[in-house]
Amino acid sequence: MANESQNWVLMVTAQTPTNIAVIKYWGKRDETLILPVNDSISVTLDPNHLCTTTTVAVSPTFQQDRMWLNGKEISLSAGRFQSCLREIRGRACDVEDKKKGVKITKEDWGKLHLHIASYNNFPTAAGLASSAAGFACLVYALGKLMNVKEDESQLSAIARQGSGSACRSLYGGFVKWIMGKEDNGSDSLAVQLADEKHWDDLVIVIAVVSSRQKETSSTSGMRETVETSLLLQHRAKDVVPKRILQMEEIIRNRDFASFSRLTCADSNQFHAVCLDTSPPIFYMNDTSHRIISIVEKWNRSEEDPQVAYTFDAGPNAVLIARDRKAAALLIQRLLYYFPPSSDDLDSYIIGDKSIAKDAGINGIPDVEALPPPPEIKDNIPSQKYKGDVSYFICTRPGRGPVLLSDESQALLNGENGLPK
Numbered sequence: 553m554a555n556e557s558q559n560w561v562l563m564v565t566a567q568t569p570t571n572i573a574v575i576k577y578w579g580k581r582d583e584t585l586i587l588p589v590n591d592s593i594s595v596t597l598d599p600n601h602l603c604t605t606t607t608v609a610v611s612p613t614f615q616q617d618r619m620w621l622n623g624k625e626i627s628l629s630a631g632r633f634q635s636c637l638r639e640i641r642g643r644a645c646d647v648e649d650k651k652k653g654v655k656i657t658k659e660d661w662g663k664l665h666l667h668i669a670s671y672n673n674f675p676t677a678a679g680l681a682s683s684a685a686g687f688a689c690l691v692y693a694l695g696k697l698m699n700v701k702e703d704e705s706q707l708s709a710i711a712r713q714g715s716g717s718a719c720r721s722l723y724g725g726f727v728k729w730i731m732g733k734e735d736n737g738s739d740s741l742a743v744q745l746a747d748e749k750h751w752d753d754l755v756i757v758i759a760v761v762s763s764r765q766k767e768t769s770s771t772s773g774m775r776e777t778v779e780t781s782l783l784l785q786h787r788a789k790d791v792v793p794k795r796i797l798q799m800e801e802i803i804r805n806r807d808f809a810s811f812s813r814l815t816c817a818d819s820n821q822f823h824a825v826c827l828d829t830s831p832p833i834f835y836m837n838d839t840s841h842r843i844i845s846i847v848e849k850w851n852r853s854e855e856d857p858q859v860a861y862t863f864d865a866g867p868n869a870v871l872i873a874r875d876r877k878a879a880a881l882l883i884q885r886l887l888y889y890f891p892p893s894s895d896d897l898d899s900y901i902i903g904d905k906s907i908a909k910d911a912g913i914n915g916i917p918d919v920e921a922l923p924p925p926p927e928i929k930d931n932i933p934s935q936k937y938k939g940d941v942s943y944f945i946c947t948r949p950g951r952g953p954v955l956l957s958d959e960s961q962a963l964l965n966g967e968n969g970l971p972k
């Protein structure tokens with residue numbers, strides 16, 4: 553380290569999206585390296601609405617590696633953090649900041665400590681893939697700070713060791729996680745299938761059914777599934793390989809009808825696999841099931857499906873509409889069945905609020921005036937479920953990680969490397 557003073561702090565801030573799988577990852581063949589039993593495919597969500605921001609800093613004054621998540625200091629001792637830190641340090645290169653008079657050699661990185669601050673703009677550990685955006689952002693930001701030369705795909709194999717689904721957050725658009733064959737995991741990485749502009753008609757509405765922390769984490773849930781479910785073996789060996797090829801073609805052709813059928817079928821099979829686990833795991837609840845029925849009824853009443861649904865390891869519904877028109881009709885249906893429990897419509901529909909405007913929803917009276925959807929006209933009276941959805945997030949497919957160069961967006965103080 554050839555430096556004029558010992559008081560410098562070098563920092564990088566990055567922003568990374570979350571993703572939602574349309575062909576699910578569930579089950580590991582190696583727990584430590586996080587190697588899956590099948591390929592998976594996801595859509596990256598627009599970071600304007602759901603994202604992680606992470607600042608990483610290095611300074612000779614730091615005494616140990618430290619991390620703050622959403623403002624609270626957390627331990628970095630977990631194997632997942634240690635794997636990511638070790639792997640990225642192993643690839644660090646020389647860094648020079650002429651303005652600050654700082655020179656760090658490849659070898660120095662092993663001796664220097666890091667400070668990391670991260671913030672999720674959505675609930676953590678609530679089934680909204682915070683671990684995916686979080687580990688992808690950590691690895692991406694550290695890669696930039698340490699001048700790592702590897703491309704996004706190689707970085708994805710490091711993020712994978714933090715949380716499997718994180719590897720798919722290194723790219724925007726549609727992303728495939730290739731399970732790989734090697735025992736050391738070197739070929740288990742993400743590749744981009746299409747960028748976010750390829751299919752930009754799609755609109756995504758997330759019904760946040762519960763933002764409480766879930767009972768069974770994905771990690772322990774999938775461990776129990778691997779140990780006990782015969783259905784998982786059939787899924788991984790016979791079902792998913794074919795579905796991956798089908799989904800790749802569907803995405804290439806922007807074939808929404810097939811996309812909807814396959815996405816719903818794969819979500820349902822993932823939850824069937826959870827039920828086939830001993831003891832069974834229930835991630836969806838009555839509200840989730842009600843949302844499935846609403847979408848199924850509507851799709852069946854139309855010539856072509858209008859919406860796809862998919863649920864991760866929690867009760868929240870991720871609904872993908874074929875275009876803005878379908879999204880507006882979807883919002884009308886959702887608000888008809890799940891009106892807000894308070895008068896605060898503004899915090900009930902967040903993200904891209906223009907979708908609600910398209911649906912003619914500008915205030916509570918518009919919600920109250922919504923007629924029952926035509927597909928249920930023979931089955932009236934239909935029940936309403938006020939308060940069963942916490943809020944809706946309107947979003948769309950989005951871009952991959954970016955650097956935030958404006959220092960005012962950094963989460964650490966540039967003078968002392970502590971949280972702002």
Ligand SMILES: Nc1ncnc2c1ncn2[C@@H]1O[C@H](COP(=O)(O)OP(=O)(O)OP(=O)(O)O)[C@@H](O)[C@H]1O
Nearest residue numbers: 604670676677678679680681682683686687770865
């Ligand atoms: N911004 C972040 N940076 C680093 N790690 C994070 C970040 N956010 C979350 N994590 C890690 O991920 C854990 C939460 O992961 P978990 O899988 O339980 O929930 P989730 O990712 O929100 O839900 P799911 O994976 O089921 O969609 C946190 O306890 C923390 O260890």
Ligand SMILES: C[C@@](O)(CCOP(=O)(O)OP(=O)(O)O)CC(=O)O
Nearest residue numbers: 573576577715716717770771864865
């Ligand atoms: C249901 C899923 O969201 C499971 C995600 O599991 P995680 O990636 O959170 O699990 P770990 O690898 O143990 O950290 C499906 C998916 O994202 O493909």
